[in-house]
Amino acid sequence: MRDTLKIFLLPFSGLVFGIFVLMLLVYFINSMEIFQKDGLAIYTTNQWIAAEDDPQKESYGVLAAIYGSMYTSILAVLIALPLSICFAIFVIDYAPGKLREWLVIATDVMAGLPTIIYGLWGAFVLVPLLKDYVMKPLYNHLSFIPLFSFEPSTGYSFLSAGVLLGIMVTPFASAIIREAYRMVPFTYRECVYALGATRYEATKVLIGYIKPAIVAGTILAFGRAIGETVAVSLVVGNTFNIHPSLFAPGYTISSLIANQFGNAFIYRYMVSALFAAGLSLFFIGLAVNLLGIYILRRYRYAG
């Protein structure tokens, strides 16, 4: 007997695949031009020369954007990691029932909150706060350390973007870590405490069991952070700048695209350059996500 259900449903799933593949194709095809012209220089140089008269004079290099995307996302993850782990520990081990529920709901709300609201708050509230209470003092006293060596001027910086992103992606990491930590069998806990461990030591051991989940959560948070556009573009400074300091302004791939695509068609190669930048984002995100899913799959606890 024919399975009419499968036949009926298959085209729709096919459609989903189709759209995804089409997207990939569109990006590849549109990036071809700049690859043919400059090869991989689009990814390895830092400049944005949009010559109107002579298309040959146009030269694009998005290294600064790639640098910025990586920098801010890694920073975000570094912030998200301790926060999510401690949050998970607190919620599972120490929070009383009702509080636990509301804490979890709070992080879920944070995960779904429209990112423009984060952006608005970030631009008007977070940035001034960071500039006056964190960046200026650190610069005034510790500027010999490369991380703090840039004079904070506007407050728009890798730090602001990293902190904002960290706040935004923590709920994602914490959901996975929390779930995994909850799944640690109760016998393990009993076991560790029976050996006379303090809470700190016990927790250290138990967290050790969920390392794969922590890795997976981190990676997925990274994937989210690197793809974020509007919130970051309002706080990162939007300048082509490669600098080690946290306080320096910079660019990310997604905010570059958001800022430049609107005028790209009057230039011969800019559209292609931006699609190439998008392609790099695509691949970084894809690679990171696949890695995360793979790890999670391998270590998913029963249930």
Added chain:
Amino acid sequence: MKSKLLVGLAIVTLAVALTGCMQPEKTVSPASEQSPAPTQTTTKTSVKRITLIGSGATFPQPQVEKWITVYTKINPNVMIEYTGKGSGGGQNDFKQGLVDFACSDPPLKESLWNDLKKKGQPLQFPIIVGAVVVVYNVPGVEKLKLSNDVLADIFLGKIEYWDDARIKELNPDVNLPHERIIVVHRSDSSGTTKIFTTYLSLVSDEWNDKVGAGKVVDWPVDKQGRGVGGKGNQGVVTAIKNNPYSIGYTELAYVLKENLKMAALQNKAGNYVTASPETIKSAISRVSMNIPSPYEGYKEDMKSLLNADGENSYPIVAVSHMVVWEDYPDEGKEKAIREFVRWILTEGQKDQYVVAGYVGLPGDVAEKMLKEVGWV
């Protein structure tokens, strides 16, 4: 309960969408005669709504917004939506056929003009005169003079601190702090940038060689980490307001509105002037505004208005333009566009409708334009 919520939501959305749809936007109007009276169009005939979509430069935006507000009040059946996204964005949208009209500060390039001609006949009209001013935000500094080479060197990144000897030399009575200069520029493709960088290329050979002119340029200060990008003239003004010790360039109207401080620039005669209606008019009167016919907009040379002669002329004066098609597939839209342009070039130039920071086109230019296309 949830299904009721969903159904309710759906009904509300449907209702809203339908009310919107119920005002038909297309018109199939027979060529109804428009009375030549410039301030009143025959509102009694049409209930049919026309929507005109435009985008482009933020340089003329305050003026364009004012015109739209006044015009749509007089002609309630026309709705006009203008999105400021930079001259480049406007040219982009116009080329892709995404908007009905676009505003651009620099005249369109010949290559772009030729691309457009493949789709139809583009027409380019000058609409208003404005000035690009250098704004700064240094607490305690009320007046500032900047010579041309100091200006260029600041933007080249060669002068790093506000109390640099060369700035001090020009402003002996001013208390300049020892702070790094933050240079604010545009992050989008901007006609204002084009005007400003063209001027810098004129007055500084080094700028001309190293950076050049364009709607988007590679700002040397970015690599030094002292550059900030703002989106649109509004973004630049925001950045300047928020950052002490910053300097940037923007259109005069934005400065007046936000009460910012302008630097006095050195004009061709060697005098330091700030931008004002008088200094702008002085510049225009000295220059024969070689505005070509709307059919050949690309021939216009923006440089002719820069660095004008005259003791009291402001050096960075520019005209902003509107680009439209000669023909539109929709008759109603075609008429509406022509009416709008005509109104701008006649009524819109009157003092009562010109926004502070802009100057109307010199007398005969507007008339000439309209005669060329036969829309008088």
Added chain:
Amino acid sequence: MLGRVLKEKLFLAAVFILAFLTVLPLFHIVFSITARGLPVLYKGGVEFLTGTLPPPGDGLGGIAPAIIGTFVLVFLTSIVGLPVALLTGIYAAEYPNSLIGRAVKVLLQIMVEFPTILVGLFIMQVLVIPMGSYSALAGAFALAIIMMPYVAVYTEEALREIPFTYREAAFSLGLSRFKVVFMVLVRIAKKGILTGVLIGMAKVAGETAPLLFTAGGANRVYFAGIDKPVGAIPLLIYNLVQQPYENYHEIAWGAAFILMLVFLAIFIPIRLSLKEVKL
């Protein structure tokens, strides 16, 4: 001995503080937006919800085009995206072991995290330019691509949770697989599926990046048609934040307040009725 006790205390303090810091921003955000946004609504009154964008420096006007736009977009997105999403979710639930079924699940996971700006770019290239106009339709398609994985995943999970006995009972009545799924299982999982739909809608109502190059934005025109540019609240906020005018900033806070309110009003009740939420 003292070392261990000290570490213990430090540890507990750290855990408590960091956990608190994790959710602190949420409260700060809600507080800031209410503190700056609510007064704007008072000042603006009903006109804030019905008027159009005022000139710079000149009062509050209204954000009606953006509100209408958001409604229109969510509505269109649902029409375009829900059927595909639901059916894909059903497929993944019904044939979890087939090659395509597994591939679909992986694909959905990937698409949930996909950078939204790239979707917008894709739709611009593929729909906006050929169509010759920014439009609500283009915005809806972009949003549909983003909404789809969420709804599909919720649908799949909801179906999978139905106890096997229901399925057996339905089959034992002689129903074809098609009918079992659509007439029995989907009805049982209705609540879970609906939850997914509403969460998807809430999510896309707050999206900005995919609309940047597709919807076009509208400040003065209430609604010009689905093949014409349309506004959206997040898009409006994004544009206003980058301008220097005080009144525009006020409008942005007011609009953000409305957006936040709507989002919370939809999200929290749903979340309360669920055990867990898939992100």
